Amino acid sequence: MLKPYFSKLVIRDKLLVMQLAVLAVAMLIVFAVTVTYQYLSYQRELMQDLHAQMTLIEDNVGSAIAFEDAKAAAETLQSLSINRSIDQAYIVLNNQTQFAGYYADKHRYLTSKEVKAISARKDGVHFNRPIMVNGQQLATLYLDANFDKVNARIQVFAFALFFAVTFAIFLARAASKRLNRILTEPILYLESLVTNVTKFHNYKQRSNIQSADEIGALSEGINSMLDNIKMRDDKLVEELKHRIVVEQKLDQLAYFDSQTKLPNRHAFTAYLNKATGEDHAHFYLLMLDLDFFKVVNDTHGHEAGDQLLTQCGQRLRRVLNAEDAVFRIGGDEFAIVLKAVTTIHDVEKICHRIIHSISQKFMIHGQEIHIGTSIGIAQCANNNCTESNLIKHADVAMYWAKSAGKNTYKFYSEEIEKANYHHQKLTTDLQTALKHNQFELYYQPIINVQTSAIEGFEALLRWHHPKEGMISPNVFIPIAENTGAITTIGAWVIQQAITQIKQWQSQFNPSLFMNINISARQFFDKRVVDIVRDALHQAQVDPNTIHIELTESILMEDVDKAVGILKQLRELGAGISIDDFGTGHSSMSYLKQFPVDTIKIDKSFVRGLPTDNVDTAIVEAIFALAKSLRFDVVAEGVETQQQLACLKQKKCSKVQGYLFSEPVPAAKIEAYLARASKLSYQ
Amino acid sequence: MGRIHIYLASLLASWMQPGFAASVDERDMKAALIYNFAVYTSWPNNADKAFNICMFEADQESLNEAMLERKVLNGKSVHVRNIHDIEDVKACQVLFMEDATTKDEKHLLQQLQKYSVLFVHNGQKQTDASMIHIELVDKRYHFSINHQAAKDANLTLSSKLLRLATRVY
Structure with missing residues (x-):
């Protein structure tokens, strides 16, 4: 029960408890032995006293008996009163009569029964001794004593001894406490030292205990252990420093670019990773x-x-x-x-x-x-x-x-990227569009203003994208130009348009012409003349019915080269149209160098007719210019009767626009032409 | 030391030997007294083989001689002797004399002192020579001791005896 309590005590208290326990046991034994011994001594002393007194009585009382002096005998017996242990003593003569007696309780008379009762007491001592005078027994001395006095004395003794023992234990406790402190102080010191070392990792501390005993040895052991730890610690610190230096070098190598002394990609990734991981x-x-x-x-x-x-x-x-x-x-x-x-x-x-x-x-x-x-x-x-x-x-x-x-x-930006992606996708798809027959030529009729009859067509390229449907030439032509695909696509357009017009000429009207658009890149490609020539040759078509449409800006890119190419085309017999006339930055002086047959008034000017004065003025100026330079004029983007009437009034010979027909597939043109020829034959 | 009460008859019979028990009278009591005095007295020259208790012829009947004759004292058998002349005292250890007996006291004293004889005298009248004087009072014998006389005769009386005497002088 006491074990958990005892185990919680500090060594000093444990030691004290153990010492006191041992001392208490020892003291108890000493106490018991001493008291017992003392008790026996008291008893022996009593016995000796009783014997001595009896001898004295026996000695002295003999004469009194001899002379029958009972009083003297009683007086002699009375001397026993000094011994309080004696209850009674009496002399019985040989004839069994009592001669004299002494009774401790002298205040009252004892009956013979009481006297006998005392003699029979078990806890007392009882003696009898013959009284001899001159070798003859005259009487018997009886003596009864008790141990009350002995008991009382032993009680006092035990009490005193107990106090002495208690006092001794107290003294011992005080002394032990001091002595234990002498013994445990070094242990406490060592304990606090070790605790300090553990807590603060200060391995510089040393124990200053110097004694030849086990604690001295322990202190020495702890010191040498601390020495070892300190040494190891120092070594470790040294090693750590070295390692940090090495790590720094490695870091430098791993994270820095030796050429520019800037952090490298590795560092960049780590930095970015950290930066993106941060809140906000x-x-x-x-x-x-x-x-x-x-x-x-x-x-x-x-x-x-x-x-x-x-x-x-x-x-x-x-x-x-x-x-x-x-x-x-x-x-x-x-x-x-x-x-x-x-x-x-x-x-x-x-x-x-x-x-x-x-x-x-x-x-x-x-x-x-x-x-x-x-x-x-x-x-x-x-x-x-x-x-x-x-x-x-x-x-x-x-x-x-x-x-x-x-x-x-x-x-x-995501939007740009999406657009770019779309652009990129179209670019990729465009590479294979021709192979997959995704291109188709649409045709917009060009009408004679006076007769309202179809005189020719402008071939317009259409791309049927398998996923996105019809894609505007404004979107894919620049892509085709950038990628260079325009060359093959353009060649296909030329061949296709020429073949088509040949078919329609032979089928409906030999004077029908075909306007074919050529982009800048295609135009400056040296093969363009060959392609046109081959197509014309292959289709066996009249070159005069083929018009090459070019924008002003194409021609202005490289005027000399353009003039050369135009001349070659003219030599083939093809006509030259300037598309979107008025929108570019054409120089009038250059215009006269170009071998041009037709100019096409841009639809932006036509749109203002007849109400917009500026547009009307421009259109009139173009007509005047064309007339003086002997260019044929085609007005594009005619959408209303008013526009048509206005143009008619200004002697415009040809028009094209939604008023007559939007660009339509070949089949629609054929159907229309077939119907028209049928009508004309009728 | 105090008075002595000596009980006669039954008491004597009890503490004396059975011999005394038969007839208890003054003769017996005196015989017992004399024997007891002898017990508590020391003699200087103790070479004699017998212990003689002497009486003058006139006192022959005053003691129970037979009772004394049976006694042994310090290993010596007791004899009761009758003497006729003071000179005979030299063979005695104890001399008992009744009051009525008249003798040359001075001479007797000399002899007693010379031979160290314990002189026990009974009677009303005291003599200078007597060392122990016994007297019957109320049927009991009291005794007084002339200690100086005893010392003069080189006799040593036990203190126990002195203590029991009615008077010591």
């Missing part, structure tokens, strides 16, 4: 690609390229704030994370600074080098940006910047 992350990612770096590398060597990169890195670092991060993430690619700016305007200012800084001349090996940079910018906001998306977007924007003519910057 809002920053801009700039992806930079050096323009013409490859050229520098190729012409000035790799060493120059490396130096250029280093200097670029320095310039970038200079134009940015301290909190903006720059990384070299690839050959000539850099990434910048702008955290300090908040508005797009600020970003634009920084982009301007960067572009300006990079486009300044670099001096490498005494040579001036000029490069530029294209920057794509992606914004991380509203916590919905991921590292990979951000990089992809910035990359996309960078390619836009590059496509937009380099040395510029572009912000990524």
